[in-house]
Amino acid sequence: MPVRLYNTLTQKIEDFVPLTPGKVKLYVCGITVYDLAHAGHGRTYTTFDVLVRFLRARGFEVSHCQNVTDVDDKIVNRAKERGEDPLALSKRMGELADAHLEAIGCAKPTVMPRVSTTIDGIVDITEKLIRNGHAYVAETPQGNDVYFAVRDFPGYGKLSRRNLDDLRAGASERLAEGATDIKKDPLDFALWKAAGPDAFGFDSPWGKGRPGWHIECSAMAFAELGEQMDIHGGGMDLVFPHHENEIAQSEACSGKEFARYWMHGGFLEIDSEKMAKSLGNFVTIKDVLDKNDPEGYRYFVLGTHYRGPLSFDVEKHPDGRVTFPGLDEAERRMDYLYATRDALVSLAGDAEPSEPNILQGQAQIVAEAKEKVLEALDRDLNTPVALSVLAELGKAGNEIVMQAPKMRKDPAKNEAIKKLAASAVRALDAACAPLGLMQAKSDAYWARTRERRLRLRGLDASAIDAKVAERGEARKAKDFAKADAIRKELGEVGVEIFDAADTSSWKIAL
Template sequence: MKLFNTLTQRVETFVPLEGNNVRIYVCGVTPYDTTHLGHAFTYASFDTLIRYLEFRGYSVRYVQNVTDIDDDILRKARELGVPWDELGRRETERFLRDMDALNVRRPTFYVRATDEIPHIIEIVQQLIERGYAYVSDGCVYYDVRHDPDFGVLGRAIGLNDYNAMLAVANERGNYPDDRRKRDPLDFVLWQAQAPGEPAWPSPWGPGRPGWHIECSAMALHYLGEQLDIHGGGADLAFPHHTCEIAQSEHYTGKAPFVRYWLHTGMVYQQGEKMSKSLGNLTLVSDLLKQYSANAIRLLLLNHHYRQPWECFPADLQLASRQAALFEEVAALAAGCPAETTESSSELRAHFESLLDDDLKTPEAVQLLQETGQAALASHDVCLASDVARLLRVLGLRY
């Protein structure tokens, strides 16, 4: 199988570090608001990748985090007048409900940031001892000037110098004007308690973990020092994943932290990135009132995982028609005598060649659509059964 690696900007042959075992980490949500189509695209894309890896005989160990404490959660909880932890729990449940509806399977380990604090403290302590981090006014920052390698993933996506990285960090709320930092690009590993905010004890005083360190701590804890695949939305490559590489590799002394970096394209709405802060959201829960889960999953599969896209009504209508066609194919397949039949080797080989090529799901759906139409036209129950079996590999419920 071949996958596009953001770090090398090349399509590479996928070889796991350890036999048939694949270790994968995907950045999870900050549960303070509802799930939109952009989230669904990221998690359904990785779910499809994992289902396909399993279909190809790999054994997958998959970790995802829940950022259950951060500025957005605290702000939203204040606005709503509810406890921050209650808001986090409620929104996590809503997220999982939406993902369950779309047949996105849950990770092997689904870990909350607040459950990882001892490991986070231990990593921060080590980074300080090795000179990669410093304490300032109850906060701990990563010292980018001490790390000549800093920014490798940022450079891979075209942020070629310090100023280019600083501009993006500025945009993404990395607090470059925080006066406690030595350098505007330094990022917070441990944040000192602000009045009225929840805090955990630490060697540097009460506070809470920064966002980037949470993912390193969970990945290292549940998957080991080196991962096969790390994924997330394209907007996480810098600064989030770039910071994860720096702190993880200087903590473990092992590089690379991740062999294959995979990023999903952004979903747009009227030309703008779909995001909570812009308020231009297509909610999964709203779509589910109008369209079947299979139709929504088909809408997602009809876009290659790396492709940025915008959701147009015509695309939803196309996905609905495909869902209806596959319904008929599945009904015909029910007449296939035994579950003993293997997929026709020609169909299966073609399907695999498309997915082996950096997970070309739009072409795979197209293939199954054409084969499904042919099965219906010739009333070929076993061909219909082959199609239904491969639809299930893509996470569709048929």
């Protein structure tokens, strides 16, 4: 089955056919690094991380370019508020964004160009657009701006399906509010903006200034991937005007189709409203990591198809705690997968994976899991279906573990089920890999989730250990009333106790 992807340009799901067989050039619009990366960023970059992992699993060689917008008016304004150099601010915030994206499982892109080191390329493209009549210089009190002449590009609006006359009317209404316009047409957008002699900026043929937002991405894409690429991606909010303007300036410059496929991720909604700073419902990746495991967040994101809206609910408790119920449930599912893998590893011992003639239903699920995940991703990255495959595999794995005691008396069956358990471990790892899940060692996962859950509930592990030991002594003394009272006491603060023959273990509930 071919890889099929939804193309915003055609508004259809299409077979994916790269420009060069076996090779994929992907450009993803990166973060404007003036603040912490938010949960919506996390969703977008998780989507494209899965795309890259999946395409590589299907045998493609992927060049993944994701830019860093480290020059922007928002950065300049924030740096001025803080008395900080703009590039120092953007470097610091960029490093934090990288760390937070890495924490939620996003692999580092092949290359991450920065606007500040691409100024020469931006100037070159702008000069070419002026020479071929697609751009013009306009004088301002601060110096010279350069604008792209939208009406001189016949294909403008083809991505967003917007009508130029409707756009013109809206732009005229906005300009009528007393603004003095220096552009030939209200729709024209800036390629270069004068900054004035004392403001932050870069030297150019038109004087000191800063590049427009849209031209930055075209220049970085040209520099790293060439004038044409296979896939251009980003959030749905970038379709217009950013990606529409990228197409116009890039194709006006090169005369070639800029990108063959355009992919856009849906919005993340906080309590059914689009997340936005202006609404006061801004949740950063750091906020998420303070309260939930990064793999729980990733599982949560993948539970909704990337093009649909994702509802991110916030619950405020009487004791003052704030939780994210959807993330809590996703983290429970990650607990289940890690616990399943641990049980299978324990059962398998040193057995080698194979396909023994035993438990045929479970064995078939194990054998088919990896390819079923890839087949789900073949269909426009259908991650919810891929997760359902993991759920089915987890169930089969636990059934294998439950059946094992019945086979211990038969040496052949006992060895066969161990080999099947080893195959299930391998299948779980392989099925999770394209999704970027279960990338931690089991001990590391349980240690980090326990530490965070203890911290959130204000509990101390040594105190819990002491209570569990006290309960163990009560059980030995057959003082079951005391043992039950301790279990209830711990349960009221979110501690779950699990009894084995002579020992007990505990974990913090979500």
